[in-house]
Every structure is written in C-alpha cells, then in structure tokens.
Amino acid sequence: MTDFFQDLRRALAELPKVEQWFVVGAPWGKGDFIVAGNPDPHLGQYVADTENFDGEGQQVLENAAFIAAANPFTVRLLLAELDALRATVALFQRPGLEAAARWIDQRRDAFDAAFGQIDPDTGTVEFGRGATANAREDYSNELAELAEGIRGLSKGGA
Structure with missing residues (x-):
C-alpha cells in the first residue's frame, strides 16, 4: 500500500524531539506566534509566526492555534492511529x-x-x-x- 504520508514521516523524524508547541500570548505576545518546548518564548524554540507585518492579517490567531495544535507529537499520534487502523482493516x-x-x-x-x-x-x-x-x-x-x-x-x- 502506498504511504501518502512518507514525506511527513521523514520530516517528523528530522525534527527535534519537542513534545509540545505553544501559542505565545501575554505578556510576551499577541497569540500570533508559536514556540516549542516552553510557553515562555525566551525558553522555547521558535516555530512559526502568523502575524502579517503590514498589519494584522485575517485569522492570524486561529492559524497560530491550529499550528500549535498540529505539533509533531500530535501528528505522530495521528500517524500511529492511522497505521493501527490500516493494520486492523488488513486483518479483517x-x-x-x-x-x-x-x-x-x-x-x-x-x-x-x-x-x-x-x-x-x-x-x-x-x-x-x-x-x-x-x-x-x-x-x-x-x-x-x-x-x-x-x-x-x-x-x-x-
């Protein structure tokens, strides 16, 4: 069976093993950028910024929340669930x-x-x-x- 997630699996394997991503809010940010490992941006590792530098873009807070929720740990869990379901389907x-x-x-x-x-x-x-x-x-x-x-x-x- 073709694994359409092969590139995603490879990218995950190359990422540092940080379990959690956080949206940076007050007092350090406006909720429009993401860090890994620690909610304090001075201690966490920068991941992404959804701010539009020409002014606030549309849905920057929602985009930041989604990126933080779709962190490597969560994606690994989803891929493991997919693999388990595929194995179950094959078994039946x-x-x-x-x-x-x-x-x-x-x-x-x-x-x-x-x-x-x-x-x-x-x-x-x-x-x-x-x-x-x-x-x-x-x-x-x-x-x-x-x-x-x-x-x-x-x-x-x-």
Missing part, C-alpha cells in the same frame, strides 16, 4: 479475501472436472485439442490467476 480483510480465492478455486475445480481430463503421466488437467480446448484451458488458467491474485491482496500485495 484477509479472511474475506481468502474465502473469495477458495470460491474461485472451487469454480475452477468444478470447471476442470466437467470439461477436462487428468493426464495419467503428468497429473495435469488437459482439455484436448482445438480452439474450444484452448479456450477452456485459458479459462481454467485465468481462474487460477484470479485466485492467486486475490491471495496476494490478502498479503498486502497489489
């Missing part, structure tokens, strides 16, 4: 995918029994000669490939 998908593959196997076995014959020398199913026989063999092989492909999905393949 496997039995259904395996059942679908078995159903296709049963259809192939029934088709082979109805239209094929087992070669006593090789033990393989043969369908005779000619265009009809070739079409039957192709259909039987296609069913086998479908079942194999579905089993591959249950193992995380594409």
